[in-house]
Amino acid sequence: MISIDSALCRGCGLCVKTCAQQALFLENKKAFCKDSCTLCGICVDACPFHALSLPQKTAKEDLSAYCGIWVVAQCDQGRLLPVTLELLGKARQLADQKQVPLSAVLLSNQAETLARELIFSGADQVLLLSHSSLAAEDEELTFRLLAEEIERRKPEIVLFGATAFGRSVAPRLAARLRTGLTADCTQLEIDKEQGLLLQTRPAFGGNLMATIATPYARPQMATVRAGIFPTPKRDTSRTGTQVLLPFPTKKKPGLHVLETQIQAENSSLPSAQLLVVAGKGIGTKKNMKLVHRFAQLVGAQVGVSRPLVEAGWSDYRYQIGQTGVTVHPKILLSLGVSGAIQHLAGISGAETIIAVNTDPHAPIFQVADYKVQADCIATLESLIQRYESQK
Ligand SMILES: Cc1cc2nc3c(=O)[nH]c(=O)nc-3n(C[C@H](O)[C@H](O)[C@H](O)COP(=O)(O)OP(=O)(O)OC[C@H]3O[C@@H](n4cnc5c(N)ncnc54)[C@H](O)[C@@H]3O)c2cc1C
Structure with missing residues (x-):
């Protein structure tokens, strides 16, 4: 009060x-x-x-006891997820800035092989739980293990990929540890004065970016979506230590996984080099055929803005933006997209943006390298004609 x-x-x-x-x-x-x-x-x-x-906030415990950065690693079919490597690259920068060790935590039945990869990508230490009976994503076990190890080893910062797994484990952990968690961060920085983790994410429907800090509790926790940070260069000369973790103490599990269903293949948009993005300005679902035809001619992939997914013109896997995929193509051709802030959040990593829009004031033109004020369907048709005549 x-x-x-x-x-x-x-x-x-x-x-x-x-x-x-x-x-x-x-x-x-x-x-x-x-x-x-x-x-x-x-x-x-x-x-x-x-x-x-306002009442003066004070920390409930000695926060100086917490040190180091942890990245909770994730793998699929024996391979580390790209988001894990991306997080390690970013966490390496943060750890160097704070001059603290960087650890990766890994639960896998092939943990020893993957541990080396984590070190090559920036980890100083890998805390691993390796057991032949371990399922790839045993949330309950990960939660118990992390809770016990964080309480014992006291890392200052813990980062997760914003995957279904990370989104399930991280909030439960934050609640158990009575600390904060910032989900879906788009930037992570270290505050120069206090050394706090500054966690930036879109807020208020994506209309502004909020920077959140956790000054009174530890660890400082955040999740980050795939494609936000670049993949670090694999450095095979890096060395590090591997620490085998004990199995967490046996407790009656609170969660039983009854069945696992494999989802349809994920979109490969994050790694696409050439991208054609269709927005509501294409007018009709039928025009998606033109978009796909042109993309096929130039060897590009197709992404869409959210209204097209909502209208059922495309699948959610191809939605680009804050609540969709983040992309980093060399060339992005944007057709009839207004450039709302939530959409721009997903394309800021594009090297070159060519935007076609009838409205000279469309916000997409503020981020575009090449601005074409024209009807996108007429533009598409003439491009298709030109490419087809060259075949
Ligand atoms: C919490 C939240 C999350 C969101 N997440 C996302 C997200 O992840 N991705 C996303 O895309 N959106 C997202 N949105 C929606 C976003 O705010 C916009 O509504 C959306 O991006 C608009 O899509 P659009 O530009 O295709 O459509 P519109 O805003 O309808 O724009 C259509 C554009 O096409 C132009 N145009 C019209 N006819 C033509 C023509 N013949 N030729 C050329 N140009 C033409 C118009 O001038 C206009 O600029 C989110 C919104 C919220 C609130």
Whole structure:
């Protein structure tokens, strides 16, 4: 609850007016606060007499005991997921900046082979649990193991890939450890003054980027989607240590996996070099055929903006943007896409963007290298004609 210094309060009522929760009230010309206060702090700024203040937050334990960065590795059919390597590359930079060791945690029935790969990609140490009976993604076991090891070894930062697995384990872990978790970060940095992990992610429907820190609890935890950070160069001269972890203490599992269904193949858009992206401006579902025809002629892959997925013109796997895939093509041809911030979040890694749009003020033109103010279907048709005549 907000603190009110009654000696300073003049009973002006400004704080009462600003409180969206209606948690403040006046009695005998003094402000009082109810339990419904959410500590948003708006009233603190509104009070001209500095009578209101937020309670001082203090850490519940000695945070200086926490040191090092962990990346929770993930593999599929004996191969490390690209997001694990991307995270290691970024975490290496953060660890160098903080001058702390970087560890990868790996649970696998082939852990020893993969551990070397993790070291080649930047890990100083691999904490591994290797057992022939281990399933590739045993969430319950990973959760128990990580909870015990984090409590024992106290890493300062723990990073997960924002995969279905990471999205399932990381929040449970954060709740168990009573710490914060920022999901789907698009940037990770170290704050120069306090050395905190600054976790940036889209907020308020993607309309602004929020930078979140976890100053009063440890570890600082974040998930990052695939394709956000570049894959680090594999350096086979790197050396590191491997530490075998004990099996977590036996507890009755809270979660039983009854059945696993293999999902249809994931989109290969993140690694595409040439990309044609269709937006609502293509007009009709039928025009998707033209988009695919042109993509086929130039050897490109096809991505779409969200409205096309919502309209059933394309599959979600091909959606590009904040809630879809992040891409890094050499050339991206954008057809009838307005360039909403949520879409741009997925294409900022493109080397060259060519945008075709009828609206000269379309936001896509602000990020495009080549701006074509034209009808995208007419443009497509003439491109197809030209390429076909060259065959
Ligand atoms: C939480 C959240 C997450 C989201 N995530 C995503 C996401 O991951 N990916 C995504 O794409 N969107 C996402 N969106 C939706 C996003 O805000 C936009 O609504 C969407 O990107 C718009 O798609 P669009 O540009 O294809 O369509 P529109 O906004 O309808 O734009 C169509 C464009 O085509 C142009 N045009 C029209 N006719 C022609 C023509 N004949 N030739 C050339 N140009 C023409 C118009 O000038 C216009 O610029 C998200 C929204 C929210 C709130």
